Amino acid sequence: MNCANxxxxxxxxxxxxxxxxxxxxxxxxxxxxxxxxxxDAYFLGTRGPSQGSIFLGQYSHAVNQxxxxxxxxxxxxxxxxxxxxxxxxxxVNYSAQDALKEFxxxxxxxxxxxxxxxxxxxxxxxxxITVQQNKKTIQRTSENRSAxxxxxxxxTQVSNNGERIDLEFPADRIDLSELTIRIDARRPAxxxxxxxxxxxxxxWQS
Numbered sequence: 001m002n003c004a005n006x007x008x009x010x011x012x013x014x015x016x017x018x019x020x021x022x023x024x025x026x027x028x029x030x031x032x033x034x035x036x037x038x039x040d041a042y043f044l045g046t047r048g049p050s051q052g053s054i055f056l057g058q059y060s061h062a063v064n065q066x067x068x069x070x071x072x073x074x075x076x077x078x079x080x081x082x083x084x085x086x087x088x089x090x091x092v093n094y095s096a097q098d099a100l101k102e103f104x105x106x107x108x109x110x111x112x113x114x115x116x117x118x119x120x121x122x123x124x125x126x127x128x129i130t131v132q133q134n135k136k137t138i139q140r141t142s143e144n145r146s147a148x149x150x151x152x153x154x155x156t157q158v159s160n161n162g163e164r165i166d167l168e169f170p171a172d173r174i175d176l177s178e179l180t181i182r183i184d185a186r187r188p189a190x191x192x193x194x195x196x197x198x199x200x201x202x203x204w205q206s
Contacts, residue, residue, distance in 0.1 A: 045085030142168035
């Protein structure tokens with residue numbers, strides 16, 4: 001990408017609506033999880049490969065405005081409700097009663113999984129992520145990073161296009177008010193150094 005294109009993206013802020021919840025509305029972020037919410041999550045996760053995938057797919061979204069060539073950024077959220085559904089979807093010989101025993105009244109986390117593609121040969125730890133709610137930054141309890149390499153066949157060598165970032169937050173610090181994720185992906189400047197492309201994603205709105 002040349003300098004003119006970098007300038008076009010510089011400090012570009014955009015609001016990207018990401019509807020994560022289905023017709024049940026707020027149930028996607030129930031916390032603490034009630035008995036009925038755990039049962040609902042269990043049955044959604046065990047509806048079968050097609051129905052379960054459709055439900056879980058609502059929590060994953062491409063970020064088309066942030067990409068390198070055919071490599072597009074993506075973000076997946078794992079609420080406590082979605083975690084129960086994911087667990088039930090993968091577990092073997094697992095019943096609704098098992099889910100209640102495992103999750104009812106137990107602490108939980110809210111997870112955000114990001115695959116950020118923004119620059120071929122991207123430097124490490126160049127992306128800054130801020131999660132905000134009620135005009136306050138939510139402090140994460142865990143952060144894991146690694147270089148992101150887009151999928152390729154064995155005969156093709158590709159460089160990393162960005163970073164894979166996994167974040168965890170205490171579930172009780174998240175509520176149903178507007179939640180945003182701010183991605184500061186630094187790009188090479190025309191005259192040395194790095195410039196920033198800042199993207200603000202509205203994850204859900206109250």
